[in-house]
Amino acid sequence: DQQVKQNSPSLSVQEGRISILNCDYTNSMFDYFLWYKKYPAEGPTFLISISSIKDKNEDGRFTVFLNKSAKHLSLHIVPSQPGDSAVYFCAASARTNAGKSTFGDGTTLTVKP
Amino acid sequence: GAGVSQSPSNKVTEKGKDVELRCDPISGHTALYWYRQSLGQGLEFLIYFQGNSAPDKSGLPSDRFSAERTGGSVSTLTIQRTQQEDSAVYLCASSQQGDQPQHFGDGTRLSIL
Numbered sequence: 001d002q003q004v005k006q007n008s009p010s011l012s013v014q015e016g017r018i019s020i021l022n023c024d025y026t027n028s029m030f031d032y033f034l035w036y037k038k039y040p041a042e043g044p045t046f047l048i049s050i051s052s053i054k055d056k057n058e059d060g061r062f063t064v065f066l067n068k069s070a071k072h073l074s075l076h077i078v079p080s081q082p083g084d085s086a087v088y089f090c091a092a093s094a095r096t097n098a099g100k101s102t103f104g105d106g107t108t109l110t111v112k113p
Numbered sequence: 114g115a116g117v118s119q120s121p122s123n124k125v126t127e128k129g130k131d132v133e134l135r136c137d138p139i140s141g142h143t144a145l146y147w148y149r150q151s152l153g154q155g156l157e158f159l160i161y162f163q164g165n166s167a168p169d170k171s172g173l174p175s176d177r178f179s180a181e182r183t184g185g186s187v188s189t190l191t192i193q194r195t196q197q198e199d200s201a202v203y204l205c206a207s208s209q210q211g212d213q214p215q216h217f218g219d220g221t222r223l224s225i226l
Contacts, residue, residue, distance in 0.1 A: 004155075006155075032212065034214055036217075041219065042219050043117070043204055043206070043217030043218050043219045043220055044156070044204075044217045045216075045217065046214035046215065046216070049214060089155060089156065091156075093212070095212060097169065099144060099146065099161035099163060099168060099169055099211040100158055100161055100169050100171075100172075101146075101158065101215070102158065103148075103155045103156040103157075103158075104155050105153075105154055105155035106155055
């Protein structure tokens with residue numbers, strides 16, 4: 001049973017437009033959520049996180065929204081830039097077992113110039 | 114060094130051989146994690162260390178897999194009697210504490226012939 005799902009394997013957007021990446025989870029114990037970005041042949045790098053006590057967190061062009069009732073979070077990138085092209089992973093953890101993060105399978109974002 | 118260092122970056126070995134993968138975390142990071150990423154898949158949690166102890170070993174796929182961490186720093190992941198299905202990228206990450214964003218190394222690409 002996959003506890004964190006990213007249902008869109010890929011997404012293509014035009015430069016300057018908004019990119020919206022989605023993530024769903026099933027474990028109601030998850031209370032901390034993160035997004036990571038990964039370029040080929042490199043390890044993932046942390047982008048932005050959100051705690052379950054919030055429903056929105058913003059950092060520059062990146063905003064994460066959390067809908068706890070729907071067990072859904074999304075990452076908005078606006079405006080999108082070609083350098084944003086990468087694989088984006090959603091991850092979730094429970095504070096009671098903070099060391100264990102569960103990752104989704106990733107969404108490949110392509111931003112076209 | 115400034116980031117998480119993993120060695121070797123690539124390893125090709127014959128089925129049945131033992132392999133040892135090394136991870137050097139960021140200095141001062143108490144938490145260390147191992148993940149596996151098979152082709153086209155997300156990150157699969159293997160094991161997590163807090164200091165030298167491993168509170169959660171639940172992700173280790175079989176008893177052929179083991180990991181240790183000494184001195185609260187370097188960790189080694191050992192795979193005994195390798196099988197072809199062990200072929201994957203093995204990623205190591207570290208964080209200051211268990212509930213902080215993780216910093217990843219670039220991984221070891223393991224190929225079992």
